[in-house]
Amino acid sequence: MSARHKSVGRQKDPEKRDRILAAARKVFLLRGFGAATIEAIASEAGVSKVTVYGHFGTLEALLHAVVLAEADSINSAISRPLVQSDTLIEDVINFGIHLLSTLRERNTLDFEHLVAARATQQPELVTAYFVSGRARGMELLAKLMRPDIGEKAVEAAEMLFALWSGGDQHRVLLGLRGPLSDDEIDCHVRFCVDVIGKAYSLDERK
Amino acid sequence: MSARHKSVGRQKDPEKRDRILAAARKVFLLRGFGAATIEAIASEAGVSKVTVYGHFGTLEALLHAVVLAEADSINSAISRPLVQSDTLIEDVINFGIHLLSTLRERNTLDFEHLVAARATQQPELVTAYFVSGRARGMELLAKLMRPDIGEKAVEAAEMLFALWSGGDQHRVLLGLRGPLSDDEIDCHVRFCVDVIGKAYSLDERK
DNA sequence: CCTTTATTGAACGTCCACGTACAGTTAATA
DNA sequence: TATTAACTGTACGTGGACGTTCAATAAAGG
Numbered sequence: 388m389s390a391r392h393k394s395v396g397r398q399k400d401p402e403k404r405d406r407i408l409a410a411a412r413k414v415f416l417l418r419g420f421g422a423a424t425i426e427a428i429a430s431e432a433g434v435s436k437v438t439v440y441g442h443f444g445t446l447e448a449l450l451h452a453v454v455l456a457e458a459d460s461i462n463s464a465i466s467r468p469l470v471q472s473d474t475l476i477e478d479v480i481n482f483g484i485h486l487l488s489t490l491r492e493r494n495t496l497d498f499e500h501l502v503a504a505r506a507t508q509q510p511e512l513v514t515a516y517f518v519s520g521r522a523r524g525m526e527l528l529a530k531l532m533r534p535d536i537g538e539k540a541v542e543a544a545e546m547l548f549a550l551w552s553g554g555d556q557h558r559v560l561l562g563l564r565g566p567l568s569d570d571e572i573d574c575h576v577r578f579c580v581d582v583i584g585k586a587y588s589l590d591e592r593k
Numbered sequence: 594m595s596a597r598h599k600s601v602g603r604q605k606d607p608e609k610r611d612r613i614l615a616a617a618r619k620v621f622l623l624r625g626f627g628a629a630t631i632e633a634i635a636s637e638a639g640v641s642k643v644t645v646y647g648h649f650g651t652l653e654a655l656l657h658a659v660v661l662a663e664a665d666s667i668n669s670a671i672s673r674p675l676v677q678s679d680t681l682i683e684d685v686i687n688f689g690i691h692l693l694s695t696l697r698e699r700n701t702l703d704f705e706h707l708v709a710a711r712a713t714q715q716p717e718l719v720t721a722y723f724v725s726g727r728a729r730g731m732e733l734l735a736k737l738m739r740p741d742i743g744e745k746a747v748e749a750a751e752m753l754f755a756l757w758s759g760g761d762q763h764r765v766l767l768g769l770r771g772p773l774s775d776d777e778i779d780c781h782v783r784f785c786v787d788v789i790g791k792a793y794s795l796d797e798r799k
Numbered sequence: 800c801c802t803t804t805a806t807t808g809a810a811c812g813t814c815c816a817c818g819t820a821c822a823g824t825t826a827a828t829a
Numbered sequence: 830t831a832t833t834a835a836c837t838g839t840a841c842g843t844g845g846a847c848g849t850t851c852a853a854t855a856a857a858g859g
Contacts, residue, residue: 394858395857395858396803397803397804397857398804398805398856398857399804400805403805403806421627424847434807435806436808437806437848437850438806438807440848441806500710500713503710503712504709504712506710506767507706514767514768514769517767545760546785548759549760549763552755552759553751553754554754554755557755561720562716562720563719563723579752586788586791586792600827601827601829601832603828603833603834604827604834606835606836609835630817640837641837641838642837642838643835643836647835
């Protein structure tokens with residue numbers, strides 16, 4: 388009955404799929420998941436409603452696809468090859484600066500909200516977003532510090548992440564203040580590294 | 594025209610107001626804001642729809658009221674008079690344990706989600722929740738440490754908060770793992786205090 | 800060629816929640 | 830007592846989005 392008709396008949400247009408995704412992205416961010424409708428997305432994509440149903444079945448599936456794509460993009464932004472500097476500490480600092488610069492972007496913030504809003508109804512979404520975002524970032528950071536502090540690196544990376552994204556950055560996420568300035572990021576990142584450095588005796592040698 | 598008819602005619606029944614609030618709380622937590630309807634809340638409260646419109650005008654207003662009430666309750670839970678112990682550090686640790694015990698509760702987590710989900714559409718909600726929750730907690734913690742480290746106390750309190758509620762507690766919030774056990778809380782709280790203690794030379798004297 | 804699938808545009812019936820209105824009651828004040 | 834306003838139950842019209850169907854056209858395979 389339900390055999391795979393792979394190469395029979397017309398193909399689904401991948402370009403339309405992309406247009407739908409882009410439109411969905413736009414609508415979700417603009418109106419939030421609750422107010423987003425398939426019809427609005429179809430119209431925004433310049434595509435018929437039936438086509439949307441054909442590519443993705445439901446709003447949830449659409450959101451899932453959108454978030455996955457974006458998580459990937461954000462993630463690869465974070466893990467972009469870092470400039471190697473003289474000391475390990477400088478490397479860590481650069482990583483932090485780069486991370487916070489990404490986290491303060493309007494786009495990133497909006498996506499965090501979008502995902503958080505669905506935490507109860509679509510837990511897999513959160514998992515996917517977290518795993519391909521934060522989790523990979525932490526791994527990278529830990530790898531960076533491992534030469535110096537060994538197995539404690541994972542723990543230290545987690546603490547650094549917590550410090551970096553807590554405090555004022557958390558306020559930014561909640562919309563309680565505007566995005567951190569470059570100076571604030573630099574200052575905050577270094578300060579946190581200092582704190583963790585003392586606790587884990589990260590030192591200056593390379 | 595629009596004079597205040599304060600004491601003319603029947604009064605709005607405060608008990609019904611409470612029933613509506615309780616019902617709204619239940620419905621919001623159960624179905625999320627997006628799927629909550631005034632009719633469902635009215636029926637859950639055993640009250641006519643018109644009465645709900647009379648007490649609160651909109652769903653948003655209802656959510657606002659519900660969140661304010663809950664934030665107050667959570668907040669007063671956090672700032673409950675602490676057991677005085679021998680050392681300042683023990684006091685701080687007790688505060689942290691108490692805080693994390695509150696944060697891991699299903700109820701608290703659900704409310705954080707509810708608020709986060711509305712961050713874009715109802716920013717005032719986030720502000721209110723944060724101010725009467727986190728912010729007061731931090732003040733208290735800072736006050737606790739001020740005798741020892743003076744003006745740095747605010748900064749230190751913020752760092753501690755970040756460390757405490759980051760890492761695994763953050764995973765709990767995202768639904769990536771079950772709530773922290775008592776042991777985990779105890780251990781984590783002490784460890785964080787240790788880290789911050791080293792950076793700010795919190796010491797054992799009282 | 801023929802068959803199968805994708806896509807469109809429009810139309811469909813359904814459902815659900817909205818916000819309001821009405822007539823009748825219950826409770827407060829003056 | 831008369832007045833004013835809070836309530837109830839019910840009903841109404843409206844609008845929005847759902848998910849599906851249909852006939853027609855376009856693209857891909859055998």
